Amino acid sequence: METNHDVIIVGGGPAGLAAATTLARACRDVLVLDTGEPRNAPAHGVHSFLSRDGMAPRELLAIARDELVGFGGRFRLExxxxxxxxxxxxxxxxxxxxxxxARRLLVTTGLVDELPPIEGLREHWGTAAIHCPYCHGWEVRGKALVVLATNPMSAHQALHFSQWSDDVTLVLDGQPAPDGVDAARLAAVGVRVVEGAARRLVSDDGRLTGVEVSGSQGAVTVLPCEVVVLAPRFTARSAVLESLGVEAADFLMGETVVGRHVPSDPMGGQTSVPGVHVAGNVTDPMAQVIHAAGAGVRAAAMMNMGLIVEDADRAVG
Structure with a gap:
């Protein structure tokens, strides 16, 4: 068994690497473990990240790993x-x-985007098929958007994207039609609402051109579009945590369950098991890259303080 580390971090994304660098700068023996498969790998660039807007996700992580090593931290691709x-x-x-x-464990394994079984969706995910306006809104501004309803929050998602485009269509895909104030708002901003179920994404030489939709009477139409928007189900990568007895729970937006996450103390990511912390999308599915990095820094600071107190108490005897 390898020599005891102060902290092992499972997950080498923005949260894990930010935490590791903070701990290394605190003169801690820290090791990051990672599989090399970032969630945002298909995306062309990271956005809303101060001074790094548009940088390729893997490039951002490579820079972060170099910085970590410069402070004496270690990284292992496993x-x-x-x-x-x-x-x-x-x-x-x-x-x-x-x-x-290790004396402490930080898990920053992120989440999995569970997509509905629509032909062609996986191939476009992260480029022409998106979910977050603050990650991709500027890049799709003014384009023809089709929002595929996957839960009761999809009407809100369609309304949200109307800020970036005046050509937005909401395909209900089995979800209830918006009513009341939701319907009034969508109509007021020009969002079209279409009954039917999305069957497949239509492409021309790799470029998204439309969504094939089947109606209630079996009629099939193609809605032209350049971008598809939908909310996936967010599922925390929690296997390592579950082996420790840390359980995942439903993650809600309002009253709608949109996935699973690992609950934690928001101040430092402490889980139900003392000494085990989390940061980033594994606990906060809505966190963007810069939020995840910030959460990693905060978790690292809290873990370091705990180690300082533990060492002091041991010295006291």
Whole structure:
């Protein structure tokens, strides 16, 4: 078993690398484990990240890893498959079978976007098929958008995107039609509402050109568009946490369940298991890249303070 680390971080995205750099700068022995498969890899660039707008996701992470190493932190391209509490901390089992030890554990494994089974959707996800206006809104401004309803919040999503385009169509796809104030707002800003179910995304030489929709009577039409918008189901990558007894829970927007996350203390990401913290999308599915990085810094600061107190108490005897 490898020499005991102060902190092992499972997940090398923005939250994990920001936390690791903070801990390394606090003179902590910190190791980051990562599979090399960032959630936002299909996207052309990271947006709303101060001084780094438009940078490719993998380039941002490469810079962050270099900074981490410069402060003495370490990075290992290998995932963790489980962990357990032991005297003095935790043991983490890696995919290759190695077992590592640490006094504290931070999990920043993010989430999985679960998409509806619509032909062609996966191929366009992160480029011409999107969910977040603050991640992609500027890049799709003025384009023809089709919003596919996946939950009761989709009417709000269509209204939201009307700020970026005056050509927005909401396909109900089995969801109830908006009524009352929601219907009035959509009509007032020019959002069209269409009954029917999305069958497939239509492309021409790799470029999205429309959405094939089947109506209630079986008629099939193609709605021309350049961009598809929908809300996936957000599911936390929580396997390592579950091996420690940390349970995921429903994540709600209003009264609508939109996925699963790992609840934690918002001040430092402490979970239900002492010494195990989380940061980023695994606990906050709505966090953008810059939010996740900030949460990682805060979690690192709280973990470092806990270690300082623990060391001081040990010195007191």
């Amino acid at each position: 995932g963790a498959v489980g962990a357990k509490a032991v005297e003095g901390g935790f043991e983490v089992t890696l995919a290759g079978g190695d077992v590592l030890a």
